[in-house]
Amino acid sequence: MTAIESPTRPAVRQETPSGLVWSIRDCWTEASRHLRALPRNPEVLAFSTIQPVMFVLLFAYVFGGSINVPGYDDYNQFLIPGIFAQTVLFGSTFAAVGLAEDLSKGIADRLRSLPMFEPAVLIGRTFADLIRNLITFVVMLAVAFAIGFRFEGTLGEALAATLLLLAFAYAFTWVNALLGVSVGSVEAANSASFTWIFPLTFVSSAFVDPSSMPSWLEPIARNNPFTIATNAVRALYNGRAAGSDLWLALAWAVGITLVFAFLASRKFTSSTR
């Protein structure tokens, strides 16, 4: 067997693709693939905006009058931050479906055969998902304001709450990214991600006070990281002390991001499939 000598017409390349600058540019290139597509895909935009709006309205008007939560005169001030949290978490499931689609369509193979920074495929996607989630949030916030929701604390607290919300959703985008690169099909990715996200968001303080739950469920709901994040976000929007919830929620977000980004990248770049 003889090796074939080098080609005489190499591709025009600026430099070897190993530098940090290239890695970041690759992430941005991948993110722009999704961001460019975002306004062209009406179903996705609809799911990301109309549905959350519907959630806010339904929950606020259906449950709004009937539920009393200790410490809150207006249930909406309690409920709406919970809906925000749940909606951005639902928004994190797009990553699972999108990556499973890239994999099953051969797009992942094509990208991995390029001399690019491979994790850029995941980083770019999670970043684009973050932007989409931000858009979703802004739309939801507008609707919430229209039905009477108010920031009761400072603008700084509201900003902190929003950042925490998005950071928390971003962390879960990585959990879904791992799911997306692990399961075999788009359908499986879709059902798999909702299978855990429903219990995670409902067995929590998002809609009701956990003390109203059965005694076996209550401790689970209380220690659910989603509860912790929701409590922190809710406290901040309402100008109350978030206490340890804030730091715990942040720690969860950072921890989940690091662990799952590592796992998902390793899975995606492994050459065993």
Added chain:
Amino acid sequence: MAQGLSKRFGETEALVGVDFEIQRGKVLGLLGPNGAGKTTAVRILCTLLEPDAGRALIDGIDVIAEPRRARARIGLTGQFAAVEERLTGFENLQHVGRLFHLRTSEARRRARELLERFDLEEVGDRVAKTYSGGMRRRLDIAMSLIGRPSVLFLDEPTTGLDPRSRLGMWDVIEELGRGGTTTLLTTQYLDEADRLADEIVVIDHGKAIARGTADDLKRRVGGELVEVVLADPADAGRVIDLLEHRALARGQAVPGTSVVTIPVEDLTGIVPAVVRDLDAGGIRVLDVGTRRSTLDDVFFALTGRPAEDGQSAGDSEDGPGSEAAQLAASHQAQLEARS
């Protein structure tokens, strides 16, 4: 290029010690039925899959040791068109160009150039979702050429295309071949490998079972076949002997039928000649016909059994087994009806 490649997935041995090499500027055809291991071989060479054993070199670069460097020199068009449906043709090309780390201006220039070359200028600004199968496939190949790869991989580029798009794709690949692009082409179709490949490696169940130029293979199998349906299957041996002087290789009796196939060089005047021979030999014949050989014939000649896994012989042609069996069955029925 590839040496002793082996890969198993659980119980399945996808590749068992496959060797091949592509000459610079040539097209190597990897010919095999469904599940033969073609995609597995391509994915190993493209650094996407690690083999259990063996090595693969691209321009002398070990793809396992230095995947990044190897990737800078390959272009992959996978089995399923990997285009981003939500982007336009132009954006798809530009996107891959940027990931290839071309300068932005260069990526745009290449994108335009390739759209033109692949006859996609008019649809270049439409999202790929609206493209036909043939257009997608052309865009897909264009995307794999952005970085001017020194080896191009085409995994079943015409599978799933209608006959016209298929011919169009052949033209595209032929032109690439003329332009001196080193190419590894996989296919399930003998005629495709025949037309496009300079050299063919036939693989089956992960093993390379034959290699050579299309002509070499046909010499062993026969590009054209004469098919004789006998009244009495017991005559098969005599028929093969009788017709040996007209055949490229010894004929074969299709097991379980009364059909004998004889590979021949040229079909001109062959049918009357065969009929005369058989008549002189006093053999009772139900039918004498001709057809072009298919992948199934290659397999049949090489392995003594038809290519497995159904559909492998292509959309229109059935294998010799099934076709001949049908033919024989209908003749049998006629015979019985007459007597």
